[in-house]
Amino acid sequence: MLLSKGNLVLAACLAVLGCKDSGGSGEGQALESRSSQVDLSQASAGFFAHYTRVNSVDIPEKITGPYADIIVNLEGKGKLVFARDHSYRPVWHFGNNSNPVAHLADISSDANTRFDKSNDFSYVRILEQSDEKVVIHWRYFPKANATMGRDPEGVVHEIYTITRDGNVTRLYRPGTDTITDWDVRRGAIIQTMRLTENGIADVQNKSGELQAGVSQSNGNAIVNYTPPGLPVAHWKFDEGKGTSTVESLKSATGYIDSHGGDWIAGVSGSALFFDGYRSAVVVAQDEVPIFKEALSIEAWINLAAYPWNNAPIIHQSDNMGNEGYYFGVSSDGKLLFTVNGKTLISDSVIPVNQWVHVGVSAEKNLSLYINGVLDKSQSYDVNLSTPDMPMIVGMNNSPLPATDGVRESELNEFNHFSSIFGIEGAIDEVAIYKHSLTSKDFYDSYNGFLLAQKKAPDPSFTKRQLPDLEKYPQKFGGIYTKLDFHDAWDNLWRVTDNEDIVVRFDNKPISYVYWRGTSHGMNLVTDNRWMSDQSVELVIPDPDDPETPVSVNPIVSLAEHMSDKAALRTHVRMIENTPARVKVHWRYAAADVFDLLVMDTAYIDEVHTIYPDGVAIRDVFYHPAADEGGVEFYQDFQWLLGPGQKAEDFLNYNAVSIAGLKGDSSDIIYPISLDRPSDGADPSPLPGNIAVLNSQTNWKVFGVSQAGGFFPSANEESSEHIDFLGGIFPFAGPWNHWPIAQIPSDGRFSVANDRVSHFAVGNLEAFEYGSGSMMYGFTQGTPVDLQDLAGSWISPPVIDAVQGVKDNAITFITDERAYSLTSDGVSGDISLLVKANDSSPLVNPSLIIRQWGTSKTPKVKFNGKALSDVKLGIIRDTDGSQTLIVWLPVTATMDSSIEIIRDSVGER
Structure with a gap:
């Protein structure tokens, strides 16, 4: 996510000095004090x-x-x-x-x-x-x-x-x-x-090696058809296995450089799948034909996504096509051919996730064909000069910047960089000719193939989609797992089967997800709609500025968890996983897209405490700011769009409703533009610290900050390529430089709905108040329905010790939404008096009882009545002692009692 001008200043302040908290008690900050x-x-x-x-x-x-x-x-x-x-x-x-x-x-x-x-x-x-x-x-x-x-x-x-x-x-x-x-x-x-x-x-x-099984070929039946004319090279890719492929006419060898998992079923036999970041077939220069006066190429391709910029189906060129030939696909999905600096681009867009026959003929004219039909042609006398380099299938041989970078004119040198990439998808049946094919040749080749196959070729690979969570049971608890996106992307990494974390809930289709694809950041998911969030986001100041401290590393860039695309400095762990709560620790560093840290201490620890009611408290601790009282910018509601999804599939123009702790709620209608003061300062937020995201789902995501207001995202920074209900896109984005993407960019607008992308609707003013924590969850109601829950966290009722509490000390830990106390080790049972009222309601409280001293769980009574649905867990605290966690599904606005009754004193 990209920062507004005002937030850039805040983030730079944080990066250099840490900015002081402006309010809130900050009681019980879990991460810095324990x-x-x-x-x-x-x-x-x-x-x-x-x-x-x-x-x-x-x-x-x-x-x-x-x-x-x-x-x-x-x-x-x-x-x-x-x-x-x-x-x-x-x-x-x-x-x-x-x-x-x-x-x-x-x-x-x-x-x-x-x-x-x-x-x-x-x-x-x-x-x-x-x-x-x-x-x-x-x-x-x-x-x-x-x-x-x-x-x-x-x-x-x-x-x-x-x-x-x-x-x-x-x-x-x-x-x-x-x-x-x-x-x-x-x-x-x-x-x-x-x-x-x-x-x-x-x-x-x-x-510890496992015995490799018999290598199985991947492929459909071979389709017997005759290419038009006489090709000088025909790459059928029918081996179905191995790390090389042999041309069928003169036996030239193409060496496959990849992460593996290359072979899939093709339009005939097998085909090669390219991951877009490494996969390539390389043929030595002395094994490829030499072209001078004419050239034609035909191939079958199946795009999983449009490339970041021009990417080749096949080429023997200096990558820009100034010398040699380059037959490929543009970033907006159009067919292109470049010969000695002259480029022709199709009018039509190639669809994704289906086999398409493409061709080019180059002699007196350049002509492009899609599925046997002439798409575009222009006059050009071909006079090929083949460069001294190999022929490559599927991959560029020099870096290019992705198209549609954000802020290119302002900060391009710091934010949007070149890299080597290629086709993401499958290629099959590449035939090359030394003469010009006619329109009839391409028509006959395409239709002759279909007749020989007797049907249109199958897609051959599973479409990319956000991970399926419904295979995990609807039972409260956390699960270590490895979430699948798509083989070609999954194969980029060497990770265990415990890379990611999914937290599920009893009888509710909701999940908290910590996935490598989103740099392990927290995602709230329901009905396959993913709401992700921001991290501590920093602009690295100019090292040449005399006011920049020497602790700042000598780079100028943007640093956030989104920059760590390979998950080098990020990981997640379950600190607790009991029926009473799940506690997830997410650690990451403020580094840029070149993996450079802001400064040597620029690390962030976040602990997310998740309860059976679906409510989570996100505690954010940025270490360089510790001495200054807290963190600044880290919260921003961002929806993810899976391939093929559109924002209007689950949002309307009234995308967010907000309210305070009292009073009515109001809808925010997008697009919206906050009025900036004449002095250029940040606009004032809309009043309300409870926000419900109005998705067209049964359960809706909400967020609560400890005070402050809500900043809606204006659409000043939105993609010109993506519409919303036929009109302009009303939110910020969508961008597809994150998640999933491995390009070195912190801002690239989506050009189609072909990739996983994200867009923002706004942020709560979490960075100015409290102890660096936010509340999240799912609701079936409105912000007004959440006012008691929010009040129970922001203004919690006092709980007094009646019996069994050491020093009678009970502290509310805002960053965990829990009351902390220590057993006195003498009385056995524990009795508490809750002083709840309308201003400080009690809603589903949690107790942390340290020095519990046994693995046995107690009975729990609320107002004298035994609770059958109370949730209990025994954990080991950081000192190794046994700690009891109690979660009570109760509410109250008057004085109430809680009793913790040991079954037996033993095991002390």
Whole structure:
């Protein structure tokens, strides 16, 4: 998302100094205040794993939150620690001794120090834990830099399965050049060991590779048809497997450079699928025909999306076509042919997701054909000069900028850059001629093929679409999974089956989704409508400005989670996953599209606490701003459009309704333009800190800020190519430089509805108030229906301790929407008095009861009545102690009582 002029200033202020919070109490800021002192020399009773922060003189605490590290406690034997001071390499602590596990990767620095200095690219997660085993995932780059991280062989994943008796199975999985090798775990090692009171024992290694199955060819039946005339080269792509393809007439070899997964069913036999970022077929110059006076080409193509700029079906050129020939597709889906600097572009647009026959004839005229019909022609005497370079199918050989960049005239050098890309889709049956084909030739070729096949060719691959969430059960809880988008995109990455997180709810078709495709940011999804959000967004100031602090790195760009397109510095973890709540930790860095940090401390920790009622609190903590009281810009309602979706499919012009804590709500009718003051300052927001997004779905997304107002997105920055109900697009966007896209751009307007894109409707003034947290959720009502819920969070009722609370201290943690207290360890049961009223209502409260001291859950009463639908969970706090989480589905506007009754005192 791009910032308005006013927000640019705010973001620059944040990047340099951090901007002070302007209001709110900021009680109980979870991320900055809670750090645990952990004794690693002694193991506690029990077998369990927990998140914590192991303090170290070497680690800059400024850039890490309370959940940075993991400790696995083993039954009094010791602690297996995954901590930052070794870039999360596990170290076995037994008594006063420690023993790190041996590195299996080739680490370029001292193995006993942290090789990833700031733990930029390393992380650990607890994937699973029970009474019998704990499963930990460690991801790292052996050469800890962004360049190596983009190399598919530059990543390593390790999975540790630790059992109660101290046995460990370690699966080491290095990245592989192709997805084919990744799927069979090429280079993997399975290591077993025992953790004992005397150290690590019985270490054994064996191959962890899986036996590759028999390679199966992918293809339809071969269609017997005769190309017109006599081609000098015919690339049929009928091998169906392998990493090369052979031309059928003179046996020239084309070498396939790709991530794998190239072969699909074609119009005849098999075809090649191109991912748009790496896939190419390269044929050496001495194996391709030489053209001088005439040239014709025909091919079948099936576009998954239109390219970012011109992309070739086949070419032997300097990429710009100034020398040689270039037959391809433009960014708006038109067929084009360039020969020695002269270009012809079709009038017609090639449709996506279907096989299309395309052709060009070049001699006295340049003529383009689509499905056997002449589309466009012009006079031009061809005099080919073939450059000294190979012939390439599907990929450019030099960088181009994507078309339709935002702010190109103002900040092009900093915001929209060139890269090498190609066709995204399939290519089959490429025939090349040294003479000019006639209109009849192209007509006969297209129709002759259809007659021979006896039907139109099938699409051959699944259409791209946002991940399907309905396969996950409607039961409250978080799920580690790997969300699928499309094979060609999914194959770009070497990730485990636990890359993403989906949180589902009891009997409600709603989800919170943390997906690599959206840089792991939070998405609220219902009826396949995705609402995403902004992150901390920063403009990096000019390093040559004398007022810019030396801590700012010497680059000028825009930094946000959207810039991390390869998810190098972003990850998500479930800190809690119980029936009472799910707590998701999202960590990312403020880096630009070239993976450069704003400054060395520019990291953000967000903790999202999600409750069974579908309400989540998003706590945002930007570390450089910690001393100044909070964060600034991070919230912006952004809808995602899947391929083929349009905004009018689920929105009307009254796209947002807003209200305050009291009074009526009002609709915002788009397009809207906020009046700017004459002095150029930011316009005032519309009053209201509760916003409901009026999607045409049963459940609607809402947001609540702690105070302030709502800034609607004006359509001053919107695509001229995308309409809304036949008129101008009324919102900001849509842009398709994010999500999914891998181009180095922080602003590119959509030119069609062919890709995943996003558009913005506005933001709540979350950045000026409170402790850096926002409320989100789903509703079937209006903003007025949410006023009590919002009030219970913004102005929560006081709860007094009657019995069983240490020091009678109860604190409301705004950033978790929960009351925090500690059991006194004496009284057993806990009694509380809630002082609720109309101004401070109680709505579905949550209790965090620390030092609970047992794995047994209690009975809960509200106003003397036992609750059957209360949700309870036992977690390990950052100090390893047992903590009880209670979520009560109750409401009240008068004094009420809560009782927590232990079944038995045991296990203390």
